[in-house]
Amino acid sequence: MVSDETHNKTAKSIKDSLDWIKxxxxxxxxxxxxxAELLVAKSIAKSQISTPGFSNVEIDLVRFSQxxxxxxxxxxxxxxxxxxTVALLLIPAIKKGFPKIDVxxxxxxxxxxxxxxxxEQLQPALESGSATILxxxxxxxxxSPEILQFVCSELAKPFAEKVEEAIAPMIEGLNWLKGxxxxxxxxxxxxxxxxxxxRRFLNCSVCGHEWNYMRTQCPFCENSxxxxxxxxxxxxRKFEYAELCHSCKKYIVGLDTRNLISPPHPSTAPIGLIYxxxxxxxxxxxxxxxxxxxxxxxx
Amino acid sequence: xxxxxREFLLISGAVGAGLALSKLGIDTGPVKAYADxxxxxxxxxxxxxxxxxxxxxxxxxxxxxxxxxxxxxxLNIEGDPxxxxxxxxxxxxxxxxxxxxxxxxxxxxxxLYRAPHSDKWQEKSWEWAxxxxxxxxxxxxxxxxxxxxxxxxxxxxxxxxxxxxxAALDNEELWPLQAMMRALGLVYIEHQxxx
Numbered sequence: 001m002v003s004d005e006t007h008n009k010t011a012k013s014i015k016d017s018l019d020w021i022k023x024x025x026x027x028x029x030x031x032x033x034x035x036a037e038l039l040v041a042k043s044i045a046k047s048q049i050s051t052p053g054f055s056n057v058e059i060d061l062v063r064f065s066q067x068x069x070x071x072x073x074x075x076x077x078x079x080x081x082x083x084x085t086v087a088l089l090l091i092p093a094i095k096k097g098f099p100k101i102d103v104x105x106x107x108x109x110x111x112x113x114x115x116x117x118x119x120e121q122l123q124p125a126l127e128s129g130s131a132t133i134l135x136x137x138x139x140x141x142x143x144s145p146e147i148l149q150f151v152c153s154e155l156a157k158p159f160a161e162k163v164e165e166a167i168a169p170m171i172e173g174l175n176w177l178k179g180x181x182x183x184x185x186x187x188x189x190x191x192x193x194x195x196x197x198x199r200r201f202l203n204c205s206v207c208g209h210e211w212n213y214m215r216t217q218c219p220f221c222e223n224s225x226x227x228x229x230x231x232x233x234x235x236x237r238k239f240e241y242a243e244l245c246h247s248c249k250k251y252i253v254g255l256d257t258r259n260l261i262s263p264p265h266p267s268t269a270p271i272g273l274i275y276x277x278x279x280x281x282x283x284x285x286x287x288x289x290x291x292x293x294x295x296x297x298x299x
Numbered sequence: 300x301x302x303x304x305r306e307f308l309l310i311s312g313a314v315g316a317g318l319a320l321s322k323l324g325i326d327t328g329p330v331k332a333y334a335d336x337x338x339x340x341x342x343x344x345x346x347x348x349x350x351x352x353x354x355x356x357x358x359x360x361x362x363x364x365x366x367x368x369x370x371x372x373x374l375n376i377e378g379d380p381x382x383x384x385x386x387x388x389x390x391x392x393x394x395x396x397x398x399x400x401x402x403x404x405x406x407x408x409x410x411l412y413r414a415p416h417s418d419k420w421q422e423k424s425w426e427w428a429x430x431x432x433x434x435x436x437x438x439x440x441x442x443x444x445x446x447x448x449x450x451x452x453x454x455x456x457x458x459x460x461x462x463x464x465x466a467a468l469d470n471e472e473l474w475p476l477q478a479m480m481r482a483l484g485l486v487y488i489e490h491q492x493x494x
Contacts, residue, residue: 025333027329027330027332027333028329028330028333029329030325030326030329030330031320031325031327031330034323034325098323098324098325099324100323100324100325101323101324144322146322146323147322147323150323195380195387196387196388197378197380197386197387197388198377198378198380198387199380199387200380214381215348215363215379215380215381216348216350216363216379216381226347226348226349226350227347229347229348230345230346230347230368231345231346231347231348231365232343232344232345232346233343233344233346234337234342234343234344235342235343235344236342274327274330275330275333275334275337278327278330278331278334279334279337279338279343282334
């Protein structure tokens with residue numbers, strides 16, 4: 001469990017980062033405010049649950065060095081009480097930020113609050129990846145499949161972050177050369193330059209793990225031909241940019257924190273860079289992280 | 300509930316189609332308007348990065364050079380954090396490379412000449428400068444050329460001229476420069492980096 005002091009610090013850091021984004025680009029206020037409650041609620045939820053169990057704790061160094069993420073063949077155990085705690089913290093927060101979908105959210109909230117087996121009922125629909133099964137579940141609950149998927153993906157994140165907290169110390173110092181997360185294998189959502197030397201760190205879209213990656217290599221296709229890479233940025237905010245890969249037509253947004261007095265909290269960074277998503281998508285590029293909610297901004 | 304990694308990624312939305320923000324009732328209009336405005340006022344810049352090697356000394360530090368594709372202008376030069384030699388660090392000279400580009404407003408564009416005992420700079424042409432340097436080097440060398448030392452041994456040297464290499468000279472420039480100075484018979488050949 002995380003102490004209250006740590007949790008308050010995280011919540012303050014998230015709020016300060018969001019205020020900084022709004023102050024810098026007032027046009028992002030609507031999007032920032034939509035996610036504000038959710039981000040803080042996620043940090044509270046994380047502090048209130050214990051780490052989910054996972055099997056085969058030992059790291060297979062050979063497989064890891066070959067690019068196999070730690071969680072590859074491990075099973076993650078999520079208990080019913082923790083799921084309920086997270087759901088009942090996050091769904092009200094989502095309602096505050098996304099008032100236009102509150103009818104659907106109310107139904108989902110009441111389902112989770114009243115049905116003890118809610119987690120088990122939702123599981124097959126979500127883990128199958130099948131739109132039909134997800135659609136059937138959404139119909140049963142009387143909500144939109146997109147909203148069901150969105151809420152459940154958010155509910156999964158505090159658990160993913162808890163697992164990451166447990167695994168990160170085990171892989172500290174190990175070499176990882178891949179563009180996907182060494183913990184869970186998901187794609188990164190943001191690239192951050194840090195330290196005097198400007199090392200590049202990728203931030204996982206699912207578990208929030210951060211790992212060092214080559215500055216001039218595309219994380220999604222490993223293309224290192226710089227003639228097939230491009231960076232776009234606003235002249236007024238040179239520390240924010242999108243890295244486009246002409247080889248795989250994917251992009252990742254980035255933040256150079258080297259000259260920032262107080263770097264924003266990593267969870268808030270993608271929100272402040274959403275205008276770069278628009279610019280990149282208008283040029284026909286897609287975000288490498290499929291979990292991004294900012295995938296479809298141009299139409 | 301026991302779930303595998305793949306199932307976990309499916310639940311978290313990391314596999315399969317993503318979600319559109321607009322479907323969650325969020326108005327992305329102001330964000331798009333901001334992006335459009337940036338394009339309209341030509342604030343969106345495009346850059347290409349190239350990895351290269353510092354030209355100065357034999358250490359061979361790695362650099363990342365970013366250039367504006369449209370303007371054909373260098374935007375930034377910094378140490379390459381992934382280069383095994385320097386890991387992003389640069390010496391003062393390497394870190395100052397950007398100042399040698401066209402971006403430096405203080406960089407001299409024309410030849411300036413200050414005559415002996417004068418306190419004023421005069422603008423001169425390149426042609427004048429090169430001719431004048433050649434003339435003075437030849438005249439000084441001719442007057443002061445030492446063929447033999449006190450023991451009568453052949454030395455063929457010039458002690459009246461010294462040469463100092465500039466900090467902005469790279470390895471490739473320094474080699475022919477030094478060869479030329481040695482050919483003239485100079486013995487006092489130095490470089491800024493050693494001072």
